Amino acid sequence: MKEYNKILKDANIRPSIQRLAIFAFLKENKIHPDVETIFTQLSPLYPTLSRTTVYNTLQLFEENKIIQAVKIDDDKIRYDADTSYHIHFKCCKCNRIFDVYNKENTEPFINNFKNDLPSGFVINNFQTNVWGVCSECH
Amino acid sequence: MKEYNKILKDANIRPSIQRLAIFAFLKENKIHPDVETIFTQLSPLYPTLSRTTVYNTLQLFEENKIIQAVKIDDDKIRYDADTSYHIHFKCCKCNRIFDVYNKENTEPFINNFKNDLPSGFVINNFQTNVWGVCSECH
DNA sequence: GTGTCTGCAAACGATTTGCAAATTA
DNA sequence: TAATTTGCAAATCGTTTGCAGACAC
Numbered sequence: 001m002k003e004y005n006k007i008l009k010d011a012n013i014r015p016s017i018q019r020l021a022i023f024a025f026l027k028e029n030k031i032h033p034d035v036e037t038i039f040t041q042l043s044p045l046y047p048t049l050s051r052t053t054v055y056n057t058l059q060l061f062e063e064n065k066i067i068q069a070v071k072i073d074d075d076k077i078r079y080d081a082d083t084s085y086h087i088h089f090k091c092c093k094c095n096r097i098f099d100v101y102n103k104e105n106t107e108p109f110i111n112n113f114k115n116d117l118p119s120g121f122v123i124n125n126f127q128t129n130v131w132g133v134c135s136e137c138h
Numbered sequence: 139m140k141e142y143n144k145i146l147k148d149a150n151i152r153p154s155i156q157r158l159a160i161f162a163f164l165k166e167n168k169i170h171p172d173v174e175t176i177f178t179q180l181s182p183l184y185p186t187l188s189r190t191t192v193y194n195t196l197q198l199f200e201e202n203k204i205i206q207a208v209k210i211d212d213d214k215i216r217y218d219a220d221t222s223y224h225i226h227f228k229c230c231k232c233n234r235i236f237d238v239y240n241k242e243n244t245e246p247f248i249n250n251f252k253n254d255l256p257s258g259f260v261i262n263n264f265q266t267n268v269w270g271v272c273s274e275c276h
Numbered sequence: 277g278t279g280t281c282t283g284c285a286a287a288c289g290a291t292t293t294g295c296a297a298a299t300t301a
Numbered sequence: 302t303a304a305t306t307t308g309c310a311a312a313t314c315g316t317t318t319g320c321a322g323a324c325a326c
Contacts, residue, residue: 014300016306035290050308055291071209071267075316076290087251089259100254109247110268113225116238120273121227128266129209130248135258152325154281173315188283193316213291214315 011064021046022057026067026081032088032097034076072097072129087128093137100130149202159184160195164205164219170226170235172214210235210267225266231275238268 004023008015021042026033033041039054058079061067070078072090080088082099085108089098102109110126117123142161146153159180164171171179177192196217199205208216210228218226220237227236240247248264255261 014305016299018307048308051290052292052308053306056307069212071212074207074209074215077212089255089261092262098256098259100251102251102254104250104253109250110266112242112247113238113240113268115242116240117227118236118273120276121236121270122276123227123268123270124230125270126266126268128248128264130251130261130264132259132261132263135256138258138260152280154324156282186283189315190283190317191281194282 007066011061011066013060013064013066018046018049018053019057019060021049022054023061023066023081026079030080030082030099032070032072032078032080034073034078036076038079068125068127070097070129071127072131087130089130089132089134091134091137092131093133096134098134145204149199149204151198151202151204156184156187156191157195157198159187160192161199161204161219164217168218168220168237170208170216170218172211172216174214176217206263206265208235208267209265210269225268227268227270227272229272229275230269231271234272236272 004020004027005015008019008023013019022038025038025042029041031037035051035054035058038058039049039051042054043049058067058069062069062079065083067079067081068083070080070088072078072088078097084101086099086101089100090096091098108126109128110123114123142158142165143153146157146161151157160176163176163180167179169175173189173192173196176196177187177189180187180192196205196207200207200217203221205217205219206221208218208226210216210226216235222239224237224239227238228234229236247266248261252261
């Protein structure tokens with residue numbers, strides 16, 4: 001996809017085959033996958049793909065802020081290529097993560113907390129996670 | 139401490155020596171420690187203490203909601219015995235976690251999101267984490 | 277005494293590292 | 302061809318598991 005190519009280039013990331021494949025997978029499968037899921041899904045399409053490359057690529061993407069690492073599981077990190085403001089709801093039964101967007105207030109709530117931070121503290125990133133049970137599992 | 143004894147009993151947790159020691163450590167050292175920190179700090183005082191017991195105990199405490207697991211590091215889980223509403227700020231240079239309380243609004247902001255959840259979704263727990271640089275490290 | 281709790285050692289699994297081959301500018 | 306990227310294998314490290322001994326009601 002030309003579109004993804006541009007996003008990577010704009011982030012100063014060379015758009016290799018593997019990187020484009022991983023980025024496209026994240027954009028087109030909003031399932032907040034972990035490394036293993038990405039690897040096993042793409043492996044048939046790119047037989048030489050290695051886990052190492054998936055790890056390297058995700059780290060590179062996160063450093064350049066075109067994806068976010070979702071720290072919601074106990075053991076592994078999951079990834080999300082949607083960088084617009086939203087929170088994550090994890091169903092503890094089916095383990096799916098749902099994106100929740102705030103309809104009323106488009107301003108990140110973290111702004112409410114800026115005044116409460118000690119002076120001199122600089123925010124790079126923030127994330128809200130919710131755990132519970134989804135309607136299908138209840 | 140009698141006080142901690144009561145908290146454990148109220149949560150239906152038998153207050154063994156090890157459990158009391160771990161709970162007291164968390165209450166009196168608000169450093170959001172990981173398992174290894176708890177273990178190495180308490181080990182000299184309780185020479186037979188094992189990592190397994192630390193893991194078991196923390197899991198038990200979390201299930202009974204007298205502590206929370208803080209998912210803010212990439213690799214390990216940290217723990218906090220303060221269950222009042224606040225958010226966590228992690229300094230990416232010194233790796234310390236700072237508690238931030240909201241002075242203006244004591245109501246958990248998650249309430250703003252309740253209307254945005256699909257119907258039938260039930261919240262058990264939530265957490266907001268912020269990453270950045272603290273004033274000392276800047 | 278019976279059920280619970282503890283702790284050792286081994287296993288497990290996610291992630292990192294070292295390095296050589298392949299790729300690209 | 303020089304710098305970057307990839308990918309294999311081994312290592313690392315946080316966490317879990319199996320099980321036997323210790324402890325508590």
